[in-house]
Amino acid sequence: MATTDVPGANGKLSEQLDAVVIRFCGDSGDGMQLAGTQFTNVSAVFGNDVSTLPDFPAEIRAPAGTLGGVSGFQICFSSSDIFTPGDEVDTLVAMNPAALKTNIADLKRGGTLIVNEDAFEKSNLSKAGYESNPLDDEESLAPYQVQKVPMTSLTRDAVAELGLSPREAERCKNFFAMGLVYWLYQRDATPTEEWVKTKFAKKPELVDANLKALHAGFNYGLTTEAITVHYRVDPADLPPGNYRKVTGNEALAFGFVTAAKLAGKQLFYGGYPITPASDILHELSKLKNFDVVTFQAEDEIAAITSVVGASYAGDLAITASSGPGIALKGEGMGLAAIMELPLVVVDVQRGGPSTGLPTKTEQSDLYMCMFGRNGDCPMPLVAPASPADCFEMAQEALRIAVEFMTPVLLLSDGYIANGAEPWQIPEISSLKPIKVSHENKQQGDEPFMPYLRDEKKARPWVVPGTAGCEHRVGGLEKLDVTGNVNYSPENHQYMTTLRAEKIAGIADFIPEQTVEGPESGDLLVISWGGTYGAVRTAVKQTIQEGLSVAHAHIRYLNPFPKNLGDLIKRYKKVLIPELNTGQLRMIIRGTYLADAVGLNKVQGKPFLISEVKQKIREMIEEK
Amino acid sequence: MSVDVTLPVLSPKDFASDQEIRWCPRCGDYSILAQMKKVLPTLGIPKEKFVFVSGIGCSSRFPYYMDTYGMHSIHGRAPAVATGVKLANPDLQVWVITGDGDSLSIGGNHFMHVLRRNVDLKVILFNNQIYGLTKGQYSPTSPMGTKTKSTPFGSVDRPLNPLSVAIGARATFAARSVDVDIKHLCSVLERAAKHKGSAFVEVYQDCNVFNSGAFEFASKKGKKEENVIYLEHGKPLIFGKERDKGIRLNSHDQPEVVELGKGVTEDDLLFHDEKSEDMNLAFLLASMRHPEMPEPMGVFRCVDHPTYNDAVYQQVESATERSGEGDLEALFNTGDTWTV
Numbered sequence: 012m013a014t015t016d017v018p019g020a021n022g023k024l025s026e027q028l029d030a031v032v033i034r035f036c037g038d039s040g041d042g043m044q045l046a047g048t049q050f051t052n053v054s055a056v057f058g059n060d061v062s063t064l065p066d067f068p069a070e071i072r073a074p075a076g077t078l079g080g081v082s083g084f085q086i087c088f089s090s091s092d093i094f095t096p097g098d099e100v101d102t103l104v105a106m107n108p109a110a111l112k113t114n115i116a117d118l119k120r121g122g123t124l125i126v127n128e129d130a131f132e133k134s135n136l137s138k139a140g141y142e143s144n145p146l147d148d149e150e151s152l153a154p155y156q157v158q159k160v161p162m163t164s165l166t167r168d169a170v171a172e173l174g175l176s177p178r179e180a181e182r183c184k185n186f187f188a189m190g191l192v193y194w195l196y197q198r199d200a201t202p203t204e205e206w207v208k209t210k211f212a213k214k215p216e217l218v219d220a221n222l223k224a225l226h227a228g229f230n231y232g233l234t235t236e237a238i239t240v241h242y243r244v245d246p247a248d249l250p251p252g253n254y255r256k257v258t259g260n261e262a263l264a265f266g267f268v269t270a271a272k273l274a275g276k277q278l279f280y281g282g283y284p285i286t287p288a289s290d291i292l293h294e295l296s297k298l299k300n301f302d303v304v305t306f307q308a309e310d311e312i313a314a315i316t317s318v319v320g321a322s323y324a325g326d327l328a329i330t331a332s333s334g335p336g337i338a339l340k341g342e343g344m345g346l347a348a349i350m351e352l353p354l355v356v357v358d359v360q361r362g363g364p365s366t367g368l369p370t371k372t373e374q375s376d377l378y379m380c381m382f383g384r385n386g387d388c389p390m391p392l393v394a395p396a397s398p399a400d401c402f403e404m405a406q407e408a409l410r411i412a413v414e415f416m417t418p419v420l421l422l423s424d425g426y427i428a429n430g431a432e433p434w435q436i437p438e439i440s441s442l443k444p445i446k447v448s449h450e451n452k453q454q455g456d457e458p459f460m461p462y463l464r465d466e467k468k469a470r471p472w473v474v475p476g477t478a479g480c481e482h483r484v485g486g487l488e489k490l491d492v493t494g495n496v497n498y499s500p501e502n503h504q505y506m507t508t509l510r511a512e513k514i515a516g517i518a519d520f521i522p523e524q525t526v527e528g529p530e531s532g533d534l535l536v537i538s539w540g541g542t543y544g545a546v547r548t549a550v551k552q553t554i555q556e557g558l559s560v561a562h563a564h565i566r567y568l569n570p571f572p573k574n575l576g577d578l579i580k581r582y583k584k585v586l587i588p589e590l591n592t593g594q595l596r597m598i599i600r601g602t603y604l605a606d607a608v609g610l611n612k613v614q615g616k617p618f619l620i621s622e623v624k625q626k627i628r629e630m631i632e633e634k
Numbered sequence: 635m636s637v638d639v640t641l642p643v644l645s646p647k648d649f650a651s652d653q654e655i656r657w658c659p660r661c662g663d664y665s666i667l668a669q670m671k672k673v674l675p676t677l678g679i680p681k682e683k684f685v686f687v688s689g690i691g692c693s694s695r696f697p698y699y700m701d702t703y704g705m706h707s708i709h710g711r712a713p714a715v716a717t718g719v720k721l722a723n724p725d726l727q728v729w730v731i732t733g734d735g736d737s738l739s740i741g742g743n744h745f746m747h748v749l750r751r752n753v754d755l756k757v758i759l760f761n762n763q764i765y766g767l768t769k770g771q772y773s774p775t776s777p778m779g780t781k782t783k784s785t786p787f788g789s790v791d792r793p794l795n796p797l798s799v800a801i802g803a804r805a806t807f808a809a810r811s812v813d814v815d816i817k818h819l820c821s822v823l824e825r826a827a828k829h830k831g832s833a834f835v836e837v838y839q840d841c842n843v844f845n846s847g848a849f850e851f852a853s854k855k856g857k858k859e860e861n862v863i864y865l866e867h868g869k870p871l872i873f874g875k876e877r878d879k880g881i882r883l884n885s886h887d888q889p890e891v892v893e894l895g896k897g898v899t900e901d902d903l904l905f906h907d908e909k910s911e912d913m914n915l916a917f918l919l920a921s922m923r924h925p926e927m928p929e930p931m932g933v934f935r936c937v938d939h940p941t942y943n944d945a946v947y948q949q950v951e952s953a954t955e956r957s958g959e960g961d962l963e964a965l966f967n968t969g970d971t972w973t974v
Binding site: 052055056057058202246247249250251252253254255256265268269272277279281298299300301302303304306308309310312313314316317318319320321322323324325326328342343346350436437439474475476477478479480481482483484485486487495496 | 651653680681682683685687690697698700701702703704705706707708711713714715716717718719720721722723725726743744746747946947949950953954956957958959960962963965966967969970971972973974
């Protein structure tokens with residue numbers, strides 16, 4: 012809903028909007044992630060709800076100017092609640108022909124296209140596969156409001172007096188682009204200016220250059236005759252409190268540190284670098300003063316087994332990886348499962364199989380995480396719904412691990428991990444501490460029994476160094492209570508069942524499944540993980556259209572919430588949209604004999620809201 | 635200075651678990667277990683502070699037979715598990731029990747990395763040059779031509795030399811002994827226990843079922859005196875029943891056997907220096923293999939370097955000194971925040 016205001020101070024019109032989607036795209040060396048992040052920050056600080064989607068090229072550094080090297084960053088900012096970075100782009104900033112070519116399809120009709128005109132020269136055009144300059148093709152650009160801005164030369168002129176090399180001067184052009192967009196959307200540049208001053212504190216000439224470029228971009232918008240309207244998006248009506256922006260990986264790190272701190276325990280992280288999970292290691296490595304020990308292991312197997320060792324020795328222990336790394340960790344998870352030790356394994360899913368699409372998102376590790384270990388080896392699975400939700404689910408995963416003495420899997424994905432949204436900073440006093448009790452045998456007690464169980468079927472957790480509780484654990488089948496190796500057929504059956512019952516019993520200690528929308532009706536849409544935002548928005552909008560549809564987003568995937576089966580029965584049809592070929596669908600069908608239908612996309616991209624809406628309408632319309 | 639420290643008085647029996655030992659009769663593992671039980675009570679460390687971590691294989695059943703903390707883990711990964719244990723709780727004395735297949739085939743990677751990091755762990759490699767638990771396939775230390783079920787025409791693999799690998803990974807302590815050489819094994823285990831850093835001990839171990847007598851040259855009375863050199867720091871390399879032979883470096887700096895007397899004196903011989911930072915001597919000693927040369931037994935290398943676990947905790951401490959003890963509220967409020 013746009014309303015046109017009175018002319019602004021400089022005589023230009025200011026138009027008010029509810030939500031805007033901007034995408035910065037350029038060569039991977041052009042600083043597009045930086046531009047997007049800074050724009051997100053100023054919008055968040057301004058008070059908008061924000062949601063972001065960085066899109067990295069798969070190549071570390073594809074040749075400059077080529078289609079494979081395009082890096083993008085999309086941000087949606089709004090004056091109301093939003094759950095996704097948006098479907099269609101309102102303003103596209105394209106720094107070169109390759110960026111234009113790979114992104115123009117997402118720009119909506121009537122949207123603003125800002126291009127760096129200087130970059131549209133012969134060699135870049137040919138690298139992008141253009142036979143002629145698309146900026147000269149007035150017909151194809153007709154649907155858009157096109158701003159051809161010679162950003163490279165304007166930037167060079169703006170910083171001319173600083174005596175930088177031409178290369179250094181041109182590198183500031185992302186700040187010029189930012190400045191222009193800041194003007195277009197009336198953003199206060201102060202947080203970015205502060206950031207520049209801190210970031211380049213040791214290189215004052217770069218502080219000057221970037222600020223000059225930023226201001227030049229802003230002033231270009233202000234003064235040029237070509238741009239006649241700029242826009243305003245008011246602050247969102249979020250619940251009162253203090254906010255900051257978090258990415259999923261940051262929020263996971265915060266959640267784990269919080270859990271450990273509140274439990275009074277040391278946090279141990281053993282990991283091996285892999286996209287898109289590495290940032291969890293990076294974040295935790297900075298937090299050593301929180302009694303955090305990080306171990307960059309020699310491989311994924313060493314990462315999980317170091318975590319097994321650390322857990323045995325009494326730490327809250329975590330490892331994180333992505334699909335190929337999780338595959339390697341399977342044997343270690345099985346070891347932790349039979350030894351009944353608490354630890355958390357994070358899978359930040361990406362496109363597979365094998366190395367697949369390392370920088371793109373997917374939800375296709377559900378089968379592997381649910382079933383991918385030898386033997387009957389159920390493990391609890393939880394999945395955060397959004398970047399901010401990672402904070403809570405990290406703590407939940409550790410809580411389940413410790414309370415039930417079991418390894419736990421947490422399924423994130425590339426979309427959640429790199430995406431960002433506002434996070435309401437919690438009151439520390441409101442957080443629920445994890446209670447850890449370590450067995451500590453008193454003199455004269457009976458011999459210590461490492462596999463004696465409590466009411467949750469959990470065995471005691473003893474820290475080595477505790478006198479009188481010396482015991483051995485291992486991967487061979489155990490006799491219950493004593494923990495001694497035992498191969499008897501009856502015992503193996505008993506222990507297999509016992510371990511499975513212990514995991515299934517967790518259902519009594521997790522929240523019941525809730526729905527958004529009517530408690531019964533024509534259609535239930537079930538989602539999990541990072542598709543939350545698109546599905547939530549789609550269901551909300553189709554309810555507004557008058558359709559009988561509800562949304563259940565599952566955050567506890569094993570065991571499922573106790574009421575899920577009954578809930579599913581209350582709807583005529585079930586739709587499960589997933590970024591895979593139907594993994595949750597098969598599990599739901601198998602578990603509840605429900606005739607669920609899938610909406611499945613494996614393109615390395617998140618769902619568009621419109622895709623989900625269309626499927627919902629189709630399913631309700633067809634008899 | 636008088637500090638009242640009551641050291642526990644323990645005996646080998648205190649370290650015996652109640653589990654029935656299920657190694658084959660006359661297996662070399664029994665002797666290693668017995669020597670371990672003898673050495674641990676002498677260290678002045680409470681029993682509950684010991685953790686034994688093993689991988690998979692006959693030797694890896696070892697933790698079950700010790701009444702300490704222990705973990706029988708998975709194939710080849712014991713060094714990584716033990717690293718986690720030590721990092722989580724540096725107060726523990728952590729031993730890794732492994733075999734030639736476990737540590738050098740499937741666990742080769744972890745073996746190398748735990749040594750190069752110098753994690754304060756004691757790695758005891760039971761080398762019997764065969765896969766015993768899987769019933770007799772050749773191992774990465776089996777000599778070329780070894781005939782087994784999987785190599786009926788003789789193996790064509792070139793074997794690894796565990797000590798060369800360990801020294802190549804810059805192990806700060808590297809030693810070798812023989813299962814039945816009770817006194818020597820005890821002394822080597824004791825020195826490994828007292829070393830601060832990764833201590834690597836290769837033990838020649840007899841598998842009398844699948845590879846009987848593989849190390850007879852180094853264990854049998856009457857043979858070993860001619861085939862083995864016992865290393866002593868600062869002493870010349872002398873061997874032989876009559877102690878009449880020694881090792882000298884030839885003009886190409888290669889070791890050669892010489893007879894003492896007839897113009898060769900002790901001073902002409904190679905002297906052992908386990909403290910040398912230069913690893914050449916240790917490499918050279920590791921390269922001396924039977925039957926071409928007498929094989930060295932004892933401590934090849936023992937140098938002081940900072941341990942990995944200490945370095946990890948120094949970072950934790952200095953980060954805490956620098957930034958203060960972690961404060962969640964301050965952490966959450968760093969960077970751009972706003973109030974609604």
